Amino acid sequence: MEPTYTSGPTGIWEQRWHQAVIDALNTWQQHLAITLVDQPEQAQVLLERRRPPLRNNRASHGRAELQLLEVQRQGRWQLEPKVTVMISPGQAQPAIQATALHELGHAFGLWGHSDQAGDVMAAIPGGKPILQLTDRDLRTLQWLQQQPGLTQPARP
Ligand SMILES: [Zn+2]
Structure with missing residues (x-):
């Protein structure tokens, strides 16, 4: 995980x-074991402070993009997921936090959306920023953690 804030101009907006x-x-x-690292190359999730590029002519404040990379670990090549999360700085702080919470949910494996506007992982956000995970969000996370697959490290 790399919250990039060490370079560039500092100021109230960046803070x-x-x-x-x-x-x-x-x-x-x-709810998850998250390790912050200094080197972007070590990160499986990269956080970027920028507005995501338009997609289908639509603007958004946040986006998570998944790539599969072939990486060498202890002499063995394997596929690893790498997620780039872009979060626009151009919002009020609670809205940035809600956007980050949602996009990080994608980054941590919750690629689906909830049909309930009050959930962090709602497809269509409601009027006010959601800053806490709901029981539904947490149940989805628990379900995900019980699934085999990319979220578990490959065994040698
Ligand atoms: Zn989403």
């Missing part, structure tokens, strides 16, 4: 983004 993203990370960290 606001940084704090919102850290708050979102802390929320997930209560």
Whole structure:
């Protein structure tokens, strides 16, 4: 995980983004083992402070993109997921936090959406920012953690 805030101009806008993203990370960290690393190459999830490019002519404040990379670990090549999360700084702090919480959910494997507007993983966000995981979000996470697959490290 790499919250990139060490380079570039510092200021109130950057601090606001940084704090919102850290708050979102802390929320997930209560339920997942998340390790922050200094080197972007080590990260499986990269956090970027920028507005995602338009997709189908539509603007959005956040996006998570999954790639499969072939990487060498202890002399063996294997496929690993790498997720780039883009979070726009151009929102109020609670909205940035809600966006980060949602997009990090994708990054941690929740690629589907909820049909309930009150959930962090709602397909269509409701009027106010959701800053806490709901019981439904947590049940989805638990279900995911019980599935075999990419979320578990490959055994030698
Ligand atoms: Zn989404």
